Amino acid sequence: MQEVYHINAVDCVTQYEGVASCERISEAFLIPVLEELLQSFPFVNLGFHSDNGSEFINAPVVKLLNKLLVEEQTKSRSRHSNDNAQAESKNNVIVRKHFGYSHIPQHLACLVNAFCRNYLNPYINFHRLCLFAETITDAKGKERKKYSYKNMNTPYEKLKSLPDAVKFLKPGVTFAQLDAQVAKMSDNDAALAMNNARRMLFQTISAAMKKRA
Numbered sequence: 001m002q003e004v005y006h007i008n009a010v011d012c013v014t015q016y017e018g019v020a021s022c023e024r025i026s027e028a029f030l031i032p033v034l035e036e037l038l039q040s041f042p043f044v045n046l047g048f049h050s051d052n053g054s055e056f057i058n059a060p061v062v063k064l065l066n067k068l069l070v071e072e073q074t075k076s077r078s079r080h081s082n083d084n085a086q087a088e089s090k091n092n093v094i095v096r097k098h099f100g101y102s103h104i105p106q107h108l109a110c111l112v113n114a115f116c117r118n119y120l121n122p123y124i125n126f127h128r129l130c131l132f133a134e135t136i137t138d139a140k141g142k143e144r145k146k147y148s149y150k151n152m153n154t155p156y157e158k159l160k161s162l163p164d165a166v167k168f169l170k171p172g173v174t175f176a177q178l179d180a181q182v183a184k185m186s187d188n189d190a191a192l193a194m195n196n197a198r199r200m201l202f203q204t205i206s207a208a209m210k211k212r213a
């Protein structure tokens with residue numbers, strides 16, 4: 001029995017993130033999910049970087065990116081995982097943390113997507129803190145990355161802190177609307193709601209697998 005394929009899209013500046021799943025790696029299943037992910041970002045997407053798999057490097061994806069006015073598409077090099085290091089790290093601390101390695105049948109991808117859309121993605125973007133690197137240059141001119149608590153923000157807070165941040169928002173999206181979404185619940189309440197929804201999701205998955213066994 002085949003399982004769902006997780007997709008994780010991460011903005012390289014704000015760490016704003018979208019997680020979704022699709023039943024199969026084919027145009028019919030991947031393109032709608034990828035479009036929903038990209039449209040979920042409140043700001044304009046200037047570029048799209050992915051691994052070099054054929055599921056992302058093909059004409060339908062190019063057509064989708066043109067439709068969404070994404071200006072540039074780049075890809076990782078073979079056997080160079082650091083080319084996509086940020087997304088790879090998020091796969092561990094977000095995707096595997098919340099979904100683990102247990103089998104999820106592909107026909108339940110719609111349930112996983114509903115959980116991501118309604119609970120997981122709002123939590124990680126509006127209520128979960130992230131560390132942001134600060135570049136420090138020493139006396140010899142050598143640069144190194146430093147992560148300090150003073151630079152800890154949610155992806156949404158990082159977005160708002162950018163100079164002229166309002167210029168990056170998509171047409172029809174305002175910070176007032178996004179602030180209202182954040183204010184709906186506290187960080188702890190959002191985490192609790194997400195964990196409760198995840199528990200119910202996996203109970204449903206377990207029941208479905210037992211029924212099919």
